[in-house]
Amino acid sequence: MNVPRAPVRGLLRQTRRCYSGAPSPSARLNLPIDYKTTPLLHHTPSSLSGIPEFPAAATSKRLNLFQAINSALRTALSTSDKVLLFGEDVAFGGVFRCSMDLQTEFGSDRVFNTPLSEQGIAGFAIGAAAEGMKPVAEIQFADYVFPAFDQIVNEAAKFRYREGASGINVGGLVLRMPCGAVGHGALYHSQSPEALFAHIPGLRVVVPRSPAQAKGLLLSSIFECNDPVVFMEPKILYRAAVEHVPNEYYTIPLSKAEVIKPGKDLTIVSYGQPLYLCSAAISAIEKTMKGVNIELIDLRTIYPWDRQTVLDSVRKTGRAVVVHESMINYGVGAEVSSTIQEGAFLRLEAPVKRVAGWSVHTGLSYEQFILPDVARIYDAIKQTLEY
Amino acid sequence: MLFRSVARQAAPLRRSAFAPLARRSVTTDAASSHAENIPQEDDKPFTVRLSDESFETYELDPPPYTLETTKKELKQMYYDMVSIRRMEMAADRLYKEKKIRGFCHLSTGQEAVAVGIEHAINRADKVITAYRCHGFALMRGGTVRSIIGELLGRREGIAYGKGGSMHMFAENFYGGNGIVGAQVPVGAGLAFAQQYTEQPNTSIILYGDGASNQGQVFEAFNMAKLWNLPALFGCENNKYGMGTSASRSSALTEYYKRGQYIPGLKVNGMDVLATKAAVQYGKDYAVSGKGPLVFEYVTYRYGGHSMSDPGTTYRSREEIQRMRSTNDPIAGLKQKMLEWGVTSEEELKSIDKSARSHVDEEVATAEAMAVPDNTSRILFEDIYVRGSEPRWMRGRTVDETFYY
Numbered sequence: 165m166n167v168p169r170a171p172v173r174g175l176l177r178q179t180r181r182c183y184s185g186a187p188s189p190s191a192r193l194n195l196p197i198d199y200k201t202t203p204l205l206h207h208t209p210s211s212l213s214g215i216p217e218f219p220a221a222a223t224s225k226r227l228n229l230f231q232a233i234n235s236a237l238r239t240a241l242s243t244s245d246k247v248l249l250f251g252e253d254v255a256f257g258g259v260f261r262c263s264m265d266l267q268t269e270f271g272s273d274r275v276f277n278t279p280l281s282e283q284g285i286a287g288f289a290i291g292a293a294a295e296g297m298k299p300v301a302e303i304q305f306a307d308y309v310f311p312a313f314d315q316i317v318n319e320a321a322k323f324r325y326r327e328g329a330s331g332i333n334v335g336g337l338v339l340r341m342p343c344g345a346v347g348h349g350a351l352y353h354s355q356s357p358e359a360l361f362a363h364i365p366g367l368r369v370v371v372p373r374s375p376a377q378a379k380g381l382l383l384s385s386i387f388e389c390n391d392p393v394v395f396m397e398p399k400i401l402y403r404a405a406v407e408h409v410p411n412e413y414y415t416i417p418l419s420k421a422e423v424i425k426p427g428k429d430l431t432i433v434s435y436g437q438p439l440y441l442c443s444a445a446i447s448a449i450e451k452t453m454k455g456v457n458i459e460l461i462d463l464r465t466i467y468p469w470d471r472q473t474v475l476d477s478v479r480k481t482g483r484a485v486v487v488h489e490s491m492i493n494y495g496v497g498a499e500v501s502s503t504i505q506e507g508a509f510l511r512l513e514a515p516v517k518r519v520a521g522w523s524v525h526t527g528l529s530y531e532q533f534i535l536p537d538v539a540r541i542y543d544a545i546k547q548t549l550e551y
Numbered sequence: 552m553l554f555r556s557v558a559r560q561a562a563p564l565r566r567s568a569f570a571p572l573a574r575r576s577v578t579t580d581a582a583s584s585h586a587e588n589i590p591q592e593d594d595k596p597f598t599v600r601l602s603d604e605s606f607e608t609y610e611l612d613p614p615p616y617t618l619e620t621t622k623k624e625l626k627q628m629y630y631d632m633v634s635i636r637r638m639e640m641a642a643d644r645l646y647k648e649k650k651i652r653g654f655c656h657l658s659t660g661q662e663a664v665a666v667g668i669e670h671a672i673n674r675a676d677k678v679i680t681a682y683r684c685h686g687f688a689l690m691r692g693g694t695v696r697s698i699i700g701e702l703l704g705r706r707e708g709i710a711y712g713k714g715g716s717m718h719m720f721a722e723n724f725y726g727g728n729g730i731v732g733a734q735v736p737v738g739a740g741l742a743f744a745q746q747y748t749e750q751p752n753t754s755i756i757l758y759g760d761g762a763s764n765q766g767q768v769f770e771a772f773n774m775a776k777l778w779n780l781p782a783l784f785g786c787e788n789n790k791y792g793m794g795t796s797a798s799r800s801s802a803l804t805e806y807y808k809r810g811q812y813i814p815g816l817k818v819n820g821m822d823v824l825a826t827k828a829a830v831q832y833g834k835d836y837a838v839s840g841k842g843p844l845v846f847e848y849v850t851y852r853y854g855g856h857s858m859s860d861p862g863t864t865y866r867s868r869e870e871i872q873r874m875r876s877t878n879d880p881i882a883g884l885k886q887k888m889l890e891w892g893v894t895s896e897e898e899l900k901s902i903d904k905s906a907r908s909h910v911d912e913e914v915a916t917a918e919a920m921a922v923p924d925n926t927s928r929i930l931f932e933d934i935y936v937r938g939s940e941p942r943w944m945r946g947r948t949v950d951e952t953f954y955y
Contacts, residue, residue, distance in 0.1 A: 248747075273747065279777070284736040284770030291679075291740020294725060297747070299740075315767075318730045319737060325933045326718040328710035332725065335936070365934045365944065390936045419941060468941030506949055 193448055193539040197404075197440045204424065204443055205374055205407035212408055217380060217417075222410035230402040232375030232409045233262040233340075236382040237300065239413050241270045244298060246336065247386060249275045251285060251302025259304060260342055260402050286312035290320050290334050290392075298336035298386055306343035306396055307352045313360070320392040321366030335390030338382070342399035343371075344437055344489055345535055350528040356436075356490035356521075361394045362467035362499070368393045368418055369466040371436040374401070376409045380416030381464065388415050398437040421470035423477065427459035430548060431477040433500050434487040435463040438536050442487055445541035449549075456549065466496055474500065475507045482513040483551075485544045487536055492520035514551035517544045577849050578604035579874070581663065581821040581883020584618075586891045593623045605825040609808045609815035611844070614832035618824055622893045628670055628823050629888065629899070630906045632662040632881045635686040637910040638695050642685065642702055642716075646858045650918070651702045654729075655716040656683045660853035663880035664787055665690050667826025668755055672834060675750065679725040679738045680757035682717035683787075683852075687757075691724035695913035696920075705920035711933075712923060732758060732765025735784065739771040742782035742843070753781045753837040755830070761792020763806050772810050772845070781837035783830065784810065785846035787820065793856040794865045810845035820848030821880050824887075851878065927953045 199205065206212050209224045227235060240247045249263055249270075255277040257264040267275040278285050282303055289301040303309045309316070316339065323334045345354040361369045368391050372378035378397065385393040424439070425446065432442045439462055446458045459477050463469055478484045484504050486497040497518035504516050519541050522534040583602035590597055599618045606613050639657045646655050658665065665686035668678070680687050688698050693709050701708030702716055709719045710727075719727040725741060728734035738756030745752050758768060763786050775782045786806035790797050797804045807815030818829040826848065833844050851874045855862030862871070888894050894902070923929055931944050931953045940955040 279770065279773050281767070281770035281773070283767045284739070284774060287733060287736030287767060287771070288740040288743065288774060291725070291737040291742075292744045292747075293740075294737070295741060295744035295748075297744050311766075314730055314733060315736070319728070319733055324935070326710050326714045326726065327720040328708075328714075330720040330722060330724075332720060390939070468935070468944075472942070 193445070193542050194537050195444075197444060199404050199406065199440070202440055202443055204439060205405060206376055207407065209408045212376070212410060217414065218376070218410050219412045219414045222412055222414070224408040224410050226406055227375050227409045228403050228406045229375045229378055229397065230261045232379045233382065233397065234264055234266070235409060235411070236379040237263060237266060238269065239379075240298075240300065240383060240386045241266060241274060243387070243413060245274070246296065247274070247298045247300060248292065249300050249302070250278050250289075252278060252280055252304045254278075254302050258302060260399060262340075263302070282308055282310075282312040283315055286315035286339065287319060289337055289339065290315060290323070293334035293337035293392070294323070294332050296336065298338075300338045300340060300386060303339060303341040305353055306341040306357055307355045309339075309341055309357065316361065316367065316392075316394065317364050321364045324366065324391070333390065334392050336386070337392040338385045338395055339393070340382075340395045340397065342402070343396040344398040344400055345526065345531050346400045347531060348528055349526065349531070351525055354526045354531065356396065356488075358394075358396055358466050359490055359495045362496060366391065368468065369396070370394070370418060370464065371396045371398065371466055372464065373398075373436055373439045373462050374405050375407050377416060377464065379409055380414050381418065383413060384415035384418055389418050393418070396436075400437055416464070419465045419468050419470055421464055421473040422462045423459060423473065424462050425458070425460040427457040427481065429456050429458060429481055430483040430485065430545060431459045431461060431474070431481045432485050432487060432541075432545070433461045433463060433474055435466060435496075436489065438487045438489050441536060441538050442541055444538045445545060448538065448542055449545050453546075453549065458545065463496075469500075471503055471507065474504065478504050478508045479511045482511050483548045485517045485519060485541070485548055487519045487541055488521070489535055490521050491523045492518055493523040495520055514548045517548050519544045576604075577607050577817050577819050578602055579819060579821045579849055579851065579878045581878050581880045582886045583819070583822060584824050584887060586887075589622070589891050589893060594621050596621055599824055601822075601825050601828060602819070605819045605822065606829060607807070607817040609805075611814035611816055614816070614829055618828040620824070624670065625884070625888055625893050626902055628666055629881070629884050630902050631666045631669070631690065632823065632884065633903055633906040634695070634910055635662045635665060635689055636881060637907050638689060638698065638914070639685060641699060641910065641914040643854070643858070645699070645702065645918070651716075652704075653715050654682070655702065655858045656856065657854045657858075658683045658686045658852065660874065660879070661787060661789060661820070661850045662686055663823040663826055664820045664848045664850055667820075667823040668830050670823075671827045671830035672753065672755065674723060676752045676834065677723050677725060677738075677741045677745070677754040678757070679734045679741060679754065680727070681731065681734060681759060681762060682727070682729050683759070684717065684719050684727040688719035688721055688724060688727065691721040693719060693721045693724075695910050696917045699914050699917035700920050703917055703920065704923070705917065706923045706929075707917075707920050732762040732768050734758065735762070735765070735768045736771040736774070738784070739775045739780060739782055742775065742780035743778065746778070746780055751838050753783050753834045755783050755785060757785045757787055759792060760786055760788040760790065760797045760804075760806060761795070761800060763809060764801060772813055772843070775843040776810070776813050779840065779842040782843040783833045783837055783846060784813075784843060785848055787848045787850055789850050789852040791852070791856065791865060794860065796865065805847070807845055807847035810843070813843050813845050815845040815847065817847040817849060820850035821878050821883065823880055823884055927951070931955070
């Protein structure tokens, strides 16, 4: 038990240490995100009600992201015996505790450890899915997914395209993987390869922003989506983001973006953890520039993505900024901004700006320099408004 | 007995002819079995004695050296092998006429493997293989017209003409996989699902001697043994991974020992009867809960690796000619059927004729299939569940955008 646990503790303890990321005393914008007050999380059960995606009259519980994933997996395993859960160290709860106690509850024939073989895990999951199972396979870190890339791109994504009339598909397949930076993940524990998967037709790529979103999107990926899903969980949120999550089964539709905060002057499009940075930047700019009102959109599904919601918004506001943590080159921002340019060109008052990770690898202590931060987003908003 | 001793003497002679090649101790003689007292009735079982050089084992008791069969089954096996050969020859011709484009990998010479396996399993067992898949697709229930139609890129092809040579699915046949070795862990997953749902079936997972060095093959072995899956891994060793001979690519060319902790069985893959006996034995073994096996089907491809490989630069013409004339699976079975009096020369000719004319008719039907409509719908369908696609998908430019 201690072995898989150690790296988690190490990671999280060290994020709190924040050696290179400690805000300077004069910082105004790049302050640590206060997850206890951010408007993006449901801090009270009452804010859940009235949102159509959540079950009416739901009972709820305050959960962090890994607990919400755990709750979704437990719900899934008890909903259908076709659901299987496997991956490296999953039986012990996984390095991020997402599968805690699930083997005890559902048995070792449904929740089990695999060898360290990502390619094998993915292919194995595809085979099981091809026979109608609903395998939820965990890749321990998104950085480890590349040996499985062939299976995902050449086998899973193309399955439906090449099966003719046989009706065989791998729609039950969900590949979960923790992604994103935590402060010092360095080269192999901080990557967000969603753009690589979003390049591949046939896959659905999902990145949730919060515990309640994660549960609904994960259940939707397992039960309602009949295409293979790559489900990427921003690992910094596993413990940091805590909110009220409905206890019941519920789903949030894939390929549907959400307008988190309506506005009229500029649209910010983002997903995952940077949404918290965007939210902080928005409240700062709305304080300094009186009367300005910014719209914030969470893509939720990176591919196939909800172009309509984004285009409707930009046609209304005339200005757009796209924010993501992964590298800017050939990234999600390129696709989104190019789509905006194609679909709302005559309504644009300013060029679409991208704020994203630099096109460099993540050196151990350089994260704060290369990832989007509140100040950069603030600046992008300001430049776009004043263009 | 007299005949048997003759066969025994003949075998070493034949083997000595392979002296310059990598040593393969299992015989590749396609006509090494023996039977007598053949019943009159077509469907009355009788026993065939296989050559004692049909198998080699690794940490495993050998399968019985006898096989129950019927005249009817032998005729069907013969028909099936002739059909595959005829279909592959048609593909060869159509390719050379530039009607089939792209990649095309023929299994001429390897027919006994696909046919032997199919006759040992039932329709509920699963088969997954690599890109040399035409024969398996046919054996699993694909029609000649749908297979040739697929090669020609027609809508009536087995995968709507979108896959071509390497991608053919049928019921309980999971392809047809173009990436070397990628089908092996997928096959382990198939076997797991069978175990999980308590089906009394096995998964036949095939790959070549070249693919046997892919890392994921070993990953799949490990999982299969760890979880005791009803998986029959099978290396179709045709001696050459593309243009590289087995001994130049593999540190251990005894592929049936590659599972290390998984028992192995090397089979004369030129003899359809030995193949059937081995797979039947393997299926019983796997289904009874004893776990996976690693097979090695010793076989030979007459043609090149693919249509763009003449197949003569890395082996001698004499070697190919020798295999064709002395070890051919179809000629071997034919010889035995005549020797045993299973059929007459005339009946055999009529089986030959009906197999060939059926394939020829089907090929003609495939050739007559219309070229697909020039609409982008065909390209964009089946990426996602029909009806649930995103509103549109991108072409190269905005005006090529396809709206579902």
